[in-house]
Amino acid sequence: MSTTDLAVHWSIGPEELLPWGQGNLSDDPQLIDPVQGEYGLAPTSPARGAGPNGLDMGACVPAGASISGEPTHTTWRTAATLTVGGPGIVAYRYRVNEEPWSAVRAIAEPIHLTALSDGSSFQVAVFGQDLTGRWQDTPTLSRPWTVDSTYRRLHINEVLAANRSVTWEGWLGGLVELYYDAPPGESLDLTGMGLTDRPDEPHRFTFPAGVVLMGQEYLVLPADAQDGLDGIHLGYGLDRDGQGLYLCDTDGTLLDAVEFGRQVEDCSIGRLGPERAWALTIPTFGQPNRPQATGPATHLRINEWFTHGHVRFEDDFIELFNASPLPVCLGGLAISDNPAGGLQGAAFEPLSFIGGGAYAAFDAVGRDAPGELNLRLSAEQGHIILFDNTGPLDWVLYGPQMADISQGRLQQPPGLYGFFELPTPGAANPEPLSAWTQTLPL
Template identity: 35%
Template sequence: MRRLEHRWSVALVVVGFGCFTFSVWGADVVLNEVMAVNRTTIVNGGKTPDWIELYNTTSTPRDLGGMSLSDDATLPRKFVFPAGTIVEGNSRIVIWCDDDMTASGMHAGFALSASGQRLALYSADAVPKQIDAVEFGLQLQDLSIGRVPDGSGSWQLCKPTPWMPNSAQQLGSRSKLRINEWMASSSAGDDWFELYNGDSLPVALGGLTFTDTPTQPGKSIVPALSFIAPLGFQLFWADQKPYLGADHVDFKLGASGESIGIYSGSTALDLINFGQQQTDVSMGRLPDGSATFVFFTKTVSPGESNYMLLTNIAINEIIAHTDLPMEDAVELLNLTSNPIDLSGWYLSNSENEPMKYRIPNGTIVPANGYLVFYEYQFNNQSSPTAFTFNSAHGDNVVLSEAKNGALTGYRISQKFPASANGVSLGRVMTSVGADFAPLISPTFGVDNPQTVAEFRTGKGAPNTGPQVGPVVINEIMYHPPDIVTSTSTNDNVLDEYIELRNITSTDVLLFDPVYPANTWRLDNAVTFAFAMGTKIPPGGFILVVGFNPQSNASQLAAFRTKYNITDDVRIYGPWTGKLSNDGETVELLRPDVPQAPPHPDAGYVPYVPVDKIKYSDTNPWPVQADGFGLSLQRLNGNSYGNDPANWFANTPSPGRENAAVQIASVEVSAGRLVMSFTTVPKVAYSVEASENLVAPSWTRVAEYPATATSQQRQFIDNIAPGQNQRFYRISATAAP
C-alpha cells in the first residue's frame, strides 16, 4: 500500500482572520464533516453525540489502523484507529465523539466544543504527522460544517449528512445582525453582550469584528467558521480573553457608558452607544432587533430573546406525549380577578419564533379561570407555522402579547423536560413560588375521554399534586468541611455524596426491564449512569459518590468509617463533575421507551424526570449545610422535593433515616414525664399521645413553633393516677 508520508506537501490556507484549515496535498483520507452540537438529528446508542466524518478521496480502500484524531495538538493520539479499520474507496467513515463504548461504532472519547476548537487527523508514524486539520468557531445546533464538494472543497455550514455527500446550508444576510442586549456591571462575573440575527436563515460571522471603540473597528475578530442561528442569539463575554473561545472578545464594557459595534471591514453593521449602567441590570432592545431600548431588571436574558414578564397570566399545564383519544394541549391560568383578552396574541414553542399560532379574536380567559389550547388548533396543517411539542427532548411553551399584529415584548414562557406518555407537567406551588413538574394526572377538564372530540371540550381545571417517587433524592452532602493545611484550603470532594431512597414497598429497578441497557442516571450538577441490573430494595437507600468505590478500596473504607455506613448500603461511583458549594441542580432521570421508526430520531432514548432538587447555600435553604459538617436532608420523602421548606441541615446520615429530631433524655418521676429533645432550624414540631398502639388514636398535646436555630426543647406531661402506659410521638413539619 502506498505510504501517505511519501506524498506530503504542506499547504496552509488562511481563512478569515487568523483561523485556518491545514491539509496535505494529495492526502488519501481527510476530515470531511464535523458536527459539534448534535441535539436531535443523528442518533447512536439512544443518544445524540457529536461526530466526525472522514472521507477517502481515492477509489482504493485505505487502512486507518494506527492513525489518530485529536482536539489537542499536545496529545495527538487521543483517539487511535484500531488495526484493520478500513474505509472503502470514495467512501466515508464516522467517529462518535463520546465515550459510550456500549453503543455501535467507534468512539473518540472526547466531545467537541460548540464555542470552537481545532481538530486534527494524524498519521500512524511513531512521531505522528498531521495529515489534515480544521479550526472552527461558533457552531449551531443540529447543523454541521463540511467540505463542499466532499474531500476537496472549502469548509462550509452544512445540513448534517453522515455517510452521505455533504450538502451546503443556505446562509442569510449579515445586514440584520443587531447588538441586542448587554450587561456592563455584573456582580456575578464578567461583562457580556448578545448578538441577534433577524434573518430567517443562519448567518456566517467569521471575519466580522467587534469593538467598544468605533475608531478601532477591528479590535476583536470572530474566528472563521462561526455562525449564528436563524432568528437566533449568540452570547459574547466581554472579558479581554479571546483565547478562551470564539464567544469571548478582546475588550471589556464600561459601566459608566460606551459603545458596542459589529463591523464588516470598516463598515458598521450595527453600533450602539449607552450611558450609565446599573449593577446586575441589563439593557437592550424590546422587542428583539427593534429600535426601542429598555432596562431589564427582572428579565435579564443573555443568549435568549429579550422580554418583559407578563404577570397576570400563567402557563399552568402542558401535555406533550399523547395517544388518541388525547392530544397535546396547553392550559393557561388567569391570575387575576379580571378577564384577560388574548385576541391577536401568539402561542409558540420557540422564543426565537414567537409568532406561530395567532390566537383568534374574542379569546377570553375568565377571571381566576382557565383556558386550554389543543393540538388541532396550533398544529393545523393548513398553517405554515403549525407546530407540535417535542416530548422526547423537552420543549418550550411561549405566550406573547401582541397589539395590532406587532409583539409588545411582553411574554411568559415555560420550558419543560422530556415526558412519559400520558403524563402532564404543571405548576406546583412551593414555599418560594411556582415550580413546574410532572403531575399525578392530567387536569384539562375532560381527562378520561372516549374520543379526542370529547377531550377537546375540557375548559381547564386545578392541577393535581406533583408526582413523587418511586425513588427520591433524600440527602445531599454538597460541601463537607474544607481540607485546610498551613498553605492552602481545598474542597473536600471525596466526602461529597448523594443519597437516593426507595419510598415504595417493592423493589425499584434502575433500568428499563424491556431495554436493560437503558439505565437510570443522575444529571446536571453531576452525571452518573447506573449499571444494568441495579435496584433499590423496598424502603432502601443507595449512595453515589465522586470516587470509584470498586477500584479505590482504601477511600471506600475511609468513607464508610467517616459516616458510619454499614456494609449492606451500596455505594456507587464515580460521578462526573462536582456538587457546587454555591448551589446547583441535582436530577434523577429514568429512561423512557426509545423512539420508534419512522420518527426522525428513531432509536433515541428520552430521559424523563423522577426527582429534581435545585439547592442553594443561601436562605431560605438551610445554610448550616454549607461547609459546617452538616448535610442537606429531606424532611418528608413523600412530599415534593424541590422546595427548601422540605429540607433541613443535620448531622450526616447516609444510608439511614433522616432524623429531624434527636431525643436527649426521658425521665418519669413524681407523676410526670419529662422529655428533652433537640430540634433543627425552620421546622415546627408537635408532640402527640395515644393510650395504645393496637388501634391508636393520636391526640396533639403540645406544639413547638419553628426557630431560626437549633433548640433544646422540653415536653412535660402529667401522668394520671393508675395510668400504666402512654405512647408519644414527635412530628416535624416544614415551617410555613
C-alpha cells in the same frame, strides 16, 4: 382552444413554482439593494451557483460559455467529464491546453477526456456560440488541474458539534466524518492514526487495529465516551462554542485539521466543491456534503449587553440577534468598543455562525477562547460596534450601567432600549424596568 404546457427551470419564486421544472427554489433571492437599482446577488444569496451548470440564477450572469465538472486541483483521476453551458449558448468548440480546437459540438454533448498523462496539468478553453450564431470573442477557461497518480488524501470531511436531532446508527450527539480520496477498491489502514481536539496530544483518540477505509468512502465517528456503546467512539465530545480537530498519522504528523467557532444547532460544517472549502452544511453523514443556505450579516443586531456583574453574572457579555430566518456567518465580522479604532476589534472565529431567528451571547472578558470576545466593556459608558470589512453593521452608545442589570433592545416597540433586572444571555429580552427605558442614538 389549444393549450400550452409551460415549464420553469432554475428559478426562484413561490412554492407553487417548485413542481414546474427542475432546479427551482422558494427562497429570498437576497438582492443587494433593489430599491436603489442594485439587482445583483448578495454574497449569501441562495441563487449563487444554483443556476444551470453552476451559474448564478437571475439576469446578472456573464455572457458566453460556462464550464463545470473539472476535477480538484490535484487528482489521481486520469479521466474527466466537463459540461458546457451558458445563457443562450447552443454550440461550442474546445481545446485542451494548446492542442488544436475541436469541431463544433452541440451543447448537449459533454467533453470526455481520457488517458490524461500522469504528472501533467490541464486546462480546457471553450468558445460558445449563441442562438443567433455569434461566437464569443474570448474563450472561457476551466479551472486548471494536475494529474498525480500517487495522490491520496484522508481528510476530515464533516463535523456536527451542536446536535439535537440528527441520529447516526441510533446515536444522538457530536459526529465527525472522514473521507478517503483514492481510487475505488483501494484501502487505507487507519490503525494507530490519531484524531484529537488537542494539538499537543495527537493521539488523544487512536484508531484501533483493523480499522480500514476504502477509497471514495466515508467513516462516521460519534464524539463521546464509549460507555459500552457499539462501534468506534472518540472518547471526547465536541464544543458547540468552537474548537479544533486534528487528524494525525501514526507518528503524529498532521494530516488534516479544521478549527471552528460557534455552531448552529442541527447544522454541520463540511467541505464543498472542487476546492473542498469549509462551509455551513446540511448534515449528510455517509453521503456527499450539501450546502446550507445562509442569510446576510445586515440582519444582525446588538441585542443585549452586560457590563457590571456583582452577584448574578461574573463576566460581561454581548448578545447578538439574527433577524434572518436563515443562519448567518459570523466569520469575518468583529466587535469593537472604540469608534476611533477603524475596522479593528475582537474578531469572530472563522466558521462561526448564529442560527436563524436566534440569540447568541459572547462573554466580553478580554481573551480569545471559544464563546468569548477579546475586549472588555466599560461600566461607565461606551460604544459597541458590530462591523464587517465594509463598515458598521450595528452600533449602540450606552450610558452608565448598574450592577447586575443588563441593557438592550425592547422587543416592542422597535427602536427602543431598556434596562433588564434579569439578564437573559442567549434568549429574548424580558420586560424592562420601565423607569430606565430610553432611546439610544445609533
